[in-house]
Each structure stands twice: as C-alpha cells, then as structure tokens.
Amino acid sequence: MQGLFISFEGIDGAGKSTHIDAVRQAFLDAGRTVTLTREPGGTPLAEQLRNMVLNDPMDAMTEALLVFAARRDHVQKVIVPALHKGDVVLCDRFSDASFAYQGAGRGFDWQMLETLEYWVQGKLPSQGGNSPADLLKPQTTIWFDLPPAVAAVRLAGARVPDKFESQPQAFFEQVAKGYARRASSDPVRFARIDADQTPSEVRRDVIAVLSERGYFPA
Ligand SMILES: Nc1ncnc2c1ncn2[C@@H]1O[C@H](COP(=O)(O)OP(=O)(O)OP(=O)(O)O)[C@@H](O)[C@H]1O
C-alpha cells in the first residue's frame, strides 16, 4: 500500500481538531493504518519546541526557525517512516501554517520561508534533489476556511488562549490571506472546505473531498 499524506489547515478555531478524528475513523474503516500527528510537535523534541513557540515571546524569525526545526525532526522521525510503511499520515497543520502565521501573520519574509521549506522538506543536492518537485508535501491539504470573526466567537471561553489565540482579529485576517495565497499557488493540493456550516455539514464535505480523490476505494 502506498503512503498517503494529508494535512489539515486553517486559522485557530476553524474546526480542524473537531473533524480530524472522523477522518481517521473513515480511513481505519477502509482498512488503512493511520498515523495521526500534529505540528508544531509530533516528536518529544518537537513538542518541546511547540511549548516554546506557543508560550514564549520571540520575534518572527525565531518563531520561523523553531517551527521549521520542529518540522525537520518530525519529518525525519515520524512522517517519512510512516509513509514508507504505507500509512495514511494525518497531520494537524504542516508547512502552510508557517507561511500563514509567520509569513502573512507576523510579516516574515515569504522567500526566506520558501528557503527553509526547501532545506527542511527537500532532498539536498547531495541526495539527488534539485527541484521544487523533490519537496515533501501533503498530497492533499484540507483547508478549513472560516471568517476570523466566526472563529473568535467559537473560541471565546472555549479554553485558555495560547500566544496565537490571544492575537487580535486583524492578525487572523492576515493569516487567512496567507492561507488563500498558498491555496491559489497550489490549487490541486488544496481542498477548500466552507467551515462556516454545522459540524455535520463540514464533516460531510471533508469526507466527500477525500472520497472524490479516490482515497476510500469501494
Ligand atoms: N462547525 C462548527 N460549528 C460550531 N462550532 C464548531 C464547529 N466546529 C468546531 N466548533 C467548535 O469550535 C471550537 C474550535 O474548534 P476546534 O478546536 O476543532 O478548532 P481548531 O481548528 O482545531 O482550532 P486550533 O487550531 O486553535 O486548535 C471548539 O469549541 C469546537 O467545538
């Protein structure tokens, strides 16, 4: 069985965590082995970095370097081995989040992020890599698109906000634009879901996209 890599993206409160388990269950029902993981995080080292990124004040470049360092460890130790085993890897956020949050949200240079992506997810020239096609990227990215004002209402009082969740709505307007920019540059990989619907409608749309892509053979 071929490995399959799917990421879940969207602004904070868009509904990723609510729906990822239903996707996991659908793949298990289809007889697949699933690795469910998240970013930043997914390994003991990356979880330590997550803790810093989500809680400690730092500038945008430090944030970018830490999320990509965490990603490197995660890719090497979890994602690539799972894909080689033939697992379905479901990742709650991946590198699109760095472009949306550190790039569009914090204003960190987009090209520098592309360089980090190339280093962390690419095959180095010494390994035979020399083009963007050699980058490890999800085959499908489910993008939960939700107006920031709606996300703010959903998150209000739901939990103690972390450093990002405490940002004003204007920050999330920028983050949402970052996701839209990434989606328009990779329209085949991105599947936009209208997240401003009831949970069952969102779930229906997510499962429909994955079915249309042939991931649940009859
Ligand atoms: N379609 C929906 N309609 C109304 N409320 C929803 C919907 N989907 C999720 N919620 C609620 O919104 C809140 C945020 O959802 P969830 O934690 O799944 O978002 P998230 O995208 O994983 O956020 P984060 O990235 O910050 O962890 C939760 O309280 C959840 O119950």
Ligand SMILES: Cc1cn([C@H]2C[C@H](O)[C@@H](COP(=O)(O)O)O2)c(=O)[nH]c1=O
């Ligand atoms: C991968 C990644 C994540 N972030 C931010 C986005 C979220 O606010 C948090 C993660 O929290 P979640 O509840 O697990 O969604 O981290 C980021 O700024 N940059 C990244 O690359």
